[in-house]
Amino acid sequence: MSLAAQVLVRRGPVTVDVALEVADGEVLAVLGPNGAGKSTLLRVLAGLLPPDGGRVAVDGTTWDDVAARVHLPAHRRPLGMVFQDHLLFPHLSVLENVAFGPRTRGASRAAARTAAAAWIGRVGLDGLGGRRPGQLSGGQAQRAALARALVGDPALLLLDEPLSALDARTRLAVRAELRRHLTDYAGSAVLVTHDPVDAMALADRVVVVEDGRVVQAGTPSDVARHPRTDYVARLVGLSLLPGTADGLTVRLDGGGVVAVAVPADGPVLVAVRPESVALYLSRPEGSPRNAWPLTVAGATPHGATVRCELDGQVPLLADVTATAFAELGLAPGSPVWAVVKASEVAVYAR
Amino acid sequence: MRRARTPAPLLVPAALAVVFLVLPLAGLLIRTPWSQLGTLLTAPGVGQALRLSLVSATLATAVSVVLGVPLAWVLARSRARGRAVLRALVTVPLVLPPVVGGVALFLVLGRQGIVGSWLAETTGITIPFTTTAVVIAETFVAMPFLVISVEGALRAADVRYEDAAATLGADRWTTFRRVTLPLVAPGVAAGSVLCWARALGEFGATITFAGNFPGTTQTMPLAVYLALQRDPQAAIVLSLVLLVVSVATLLLLRDRWLGRGAAA
Amino acid sequence: MVAVLAVVALGAAGCGGGDDAAASTAGASGSGPSGTLTVFAAASLTDVFTDLGQQLEGDHDGLTVQFNFAGSSALATQLTQGAPADVFASANGTQMSVVTGTDLADGDPTVFTSNVLRIAVPAGNPAGVTGLADFARDELALAVCAPEVPCGAAGEDVFAAAGVTPRPDTQEEDVRAALTKVELGEVDAALVYATDVAAAGDRVEGISFPEAEGVVNDYPLCTLAAAPNPEAARAFVDLVLSEEGQQALEDAGFRAP
Numbered sequence: 001m002s003l004a005a006q007v008l009v010r011r012g013p014v015t016v017d018v019a020l021e022v023a024d025g026e027v028l029a030v031l032g033p034n035g036a037g038k039s040t041l042l043r044v045l046a047g048l049l050p051p052d053g054g055r056v057a058v059d060g061t062t063w064d065d066v067a068a069r070v071h072l073p074a075h076r077r078p079l080g081m082v083f084q085d086h087l088l089f090p091h092l093s094v095l096e097n098v099a100f101g102p103r104t105r106g107a108s109r110a111a112a113r114t115a116a117a118a119w120i121g122r123v124g125l126d127g128l129g130g131r132r133p134g135q136l137s138g139g140q141a142q143r144a145a146l147a148r149a150l151v152g153d154p155a156l157l158l159l160d161e162p163l164s165a166l167d168a169r170t171r172l173a174v175r176a177e178l179r180r181h182l183t184d185y186a187g188s189a190v191l192v193t194h195d196p197v198d199a200m201a202l203a204d205r206v207v208v209v210e211d212g213r214v215v216q217a218g219t220p221s222d223v224a225r226h227p228r229t230d231y232v233a234r235l236v237g238l239s240l241l242p243g244t245a246d247g248l249t250v251r252l253d254g255g256g257v258v259a260v261a262v263p264a265d266g267p268v269l270v271a272v273r274p275e276s277v278a279l280y281l282s283r284p285e286g287s288p289r290n291a292w293p294l295t296v297a298g299a300t301p302h303g304a305t306v307r308c309e310l311d312g313q314v315p316l317l318a319d320v321t322a323t324a325f326a327e328l329g330l331a332p333g334s335p336v337w338a339v340v341k342a343s344e345v346a347v348y349a350r
Numbered sequence: 351m352r353r354a355r356t357p358a359p360l361l362v363p364a365a366l367a368v369v370f371l372v373l374p375l376a377g378l379l380i381r382t383p384w385s386q387l388g389t390l391l392t393a394p395g396v397g398q399a400l401r402l403s404l405v406s407a408t409l410a411t412a413v414s415v416v417l418g419v420p421l422a423w424v425l426a427r428s429r430a431r432g433r434a435v436l437r438a439l440v441t442v443p444l445v446l447p448p449v450v451g452g453v454a455l456f457l458v459l460g461r462q463g464i465v466g467s468w469l470a471e472t473t474g475i476t477i478p479f480t481t482t483a484v485v486i487a488e489t490f491v492a493m494p495f496l497v498i499s500v501e502g503a504l505r506a507a508d509v510r511y512e513d514a515a516a517t518l519g520a521d522r523w524t525t526f527r528r529v530t531l532p533l534v535a536p537g538v539a540a541g542s543v544l545c546w547a548r549a550l551g552e553f554g555a556t557i558t559f560a561g562n563f564p565g566t567t568q569t570m571p572l573a574v575y576l577a578l579q580r581d582p583q584a585a586i587v588l589s590l591v592l593l594v595v596s597v598a599t600l601l602l603l604r605d606r607w608l609g610r611g612a613a614a
Numbered sequence: 615m616v617a618v619l620a621v622v623a624l625g626a627a628g629c630g631g632g633d634d635a636a637a638s639t640a641g642a643s644g645s646g647p648s649g650t651l652t653v654f655a656a657a658s659l660t661d662v663f664t665d666l667g668q669q670l671e672g673d674h675d676g677l678t679v680q681f682n683f684a685g686s687s688a689l690a691t692q693l694t695q696g697a698p699a700d701v702f703a704s705a706n707g708t709q710m711s712v713v714t715g716t717d718l719a720d721g722d723p724t725v726f727t728s729n730v731l732r733i734a735v736p737a738g739n740p741a742g743v744t745g746l747a748d749f750a751r752d753e754l755a756l757a758v759c760a761p762e763v764p765c766g767a768a769g770e771d772v773f774a775a776a777g778v779t780p781r782p783d784t785q786e787e788d789v790r791a792a793l794t795k796v797e798l799g800e801v802d803a804a805l806v807y808a809t810d811v812a813a814a815g816d817r818v819e820g821i822s823f824p825e826a827e828g829v830v831n832d833y834p835l836c837t838l839a840a841a842p843n844p845e846a847a848r849a850f851v852d853l854v855l856s857e858e859g860q861q862a863l864e865d866a867g868f869r870a871p
Binding site for chain 2: 786
């Protein structure tokens, strides 16, 4: 285990009490609504906020241990952090921004610049090193911020809502790129987000935080299939299916075909929300374009709805009311037709 | 076009303010004895007083920046108790009649002063009636302008940049030097300009603590005041010189220094 | 000098309305002057005139005396710019002539007192100053008045008469500022007026020197032509010139004209 943290912070009305473990090369998403204490948790891991209790250790080194009165200040922690609105220093060029970390950590000017230039290339900003942050687009700025965080090869990478300040289109592109860099990254990464798509697309594991506490943890698909609370169900129900788009049709890697409303090309992720899936015992009339015969693999009730796990060529999650679930007489193993409007299917480049 | 963008309720008071500020200046220009200008300007002591004014105001500004920016940081960022009291104390020179400030400086740095007497005994150095005293008096009166200006800039600056610097391995000093200070540079520049202008016009504390002697302590405002006693026409000319030089300097700096800050 | 004073004194009878006015004031002491009297006076007269003003207010019910004490040149400037006043008392003839020269005075001015220079030293005279010659000692901290102001001009005259080249550390903007530095012990000696030494009390000692007698500074006063309260103005001038007024001036270190 590379990051092991047990953090207690009291801030105003919210008490954050969270335990995390993240292995080398693993990406952990901390998912939760605004005000749940996610950013507070991240500030503690960064050393910007001393915790009121608990301990934080990375690669066996103790960064925080309240009982032992150990607190390593932020600038002594070998970490990289990406902030929501990039926070590139406006008075420095992109190159100087990226070289800032290596310089303060003792690299020579030449070495810092060489390392910075290499990372600027890796995030696709070749030729923009001389620009000021104010002259970059939002996506370019967030790429530069990612380069700045990764350049020192940190033991821990912290990402605080890295995509939420970007417009929808830029977000897709930067998310895909971020995914690539996270795959290459060898250290532990903690991603804080309120967007389940980020969590599902980028993380190996998810912890859902509500009111300062972990309400559920597991792999993204695990959490989505077996939501433990209504909140988690609403938040993490998304089915993400990899496939290849060709215009208005996506051929899934698993074999199924999905019709979409927005044309796309190349490798994509198809996203379907469980509440947009309707279930029938026989093929519905009017031949909807997205109708698949599937099998009920499992059912988890939460609140007044039941989340059904559907297996087949197009594995999906579907939410139906408890009444409908009973009327249809569904049980694990039941065959069922799942119908989704093309306009309810989202497509993301991957 | 420009008029259309300024709301009418602002336009009238703004125009009044301009009239109020500019008319006395116009009066000065109208009453300037242009025919005697050459004679009055080349009179002995004018160049000397002007040079002394510029040098001492610049030194006072430099001292104010070196001491005042750290003080502004403490006022804006430190969580120490008594900060409000400290701020009130620091701004005392703003409300203190400068002549009283001069007397206060005597009580501390004068020959008989708390620190001054010790200084005179151990090193033989006395401060009053020297150019050093001019710089000290000007610094005393002008530094609060810089401190308040920089403190405002520091409060307005986004502290999250400092967090970002910390996550990049910068300790607090490095963060201050490489991030905070450049971010508030326009505020420091504006504060320095205010400070310099105030130091340049300083009269009361200077004439009290540093005295008045041509070449060592007689700055332009002192020369203007004394000229007024004997020859008001000469006083007008001297004021005009001070005015032209200070406005020209500020315009020059604005282009070079503030201009860049504004573009960033 | 005596002749000059006599001429000015004769002229003074005109300024303020002369004997008739004095008689009428005396005769009407019951009703007498009332309203507000505004006196512009040299700063060195502050203490004496304030006392005399209070006395006049006590003698005449309904009379309020307002003072504007400042440097004589500042007062002259204010008067020529139209400041309303009843009486102007200057610390020198130059500034008085600024006022008379613009026909603002009512008649000719009267010299009502005079002042001589004196050396002021801190109590105990730590530097052992004995006379004007000490102003040539470079190692002492010395203050004189700036040549632009009256006490400085007078100082230049006494130094010239004594054949001393002064080495001052500062040329003060006015005599009070010079005296303040003596009081604070920041200078070893300052050349000021006898009245300033008298007003400074215990913290300052005065040293007379013979050359001072050659440079006597006369104080003229006059009522103003545009005086809003001419009756009160005459009463004030008479009080200053009376035996009582002259005694008060002498107590403050002034000399009879």
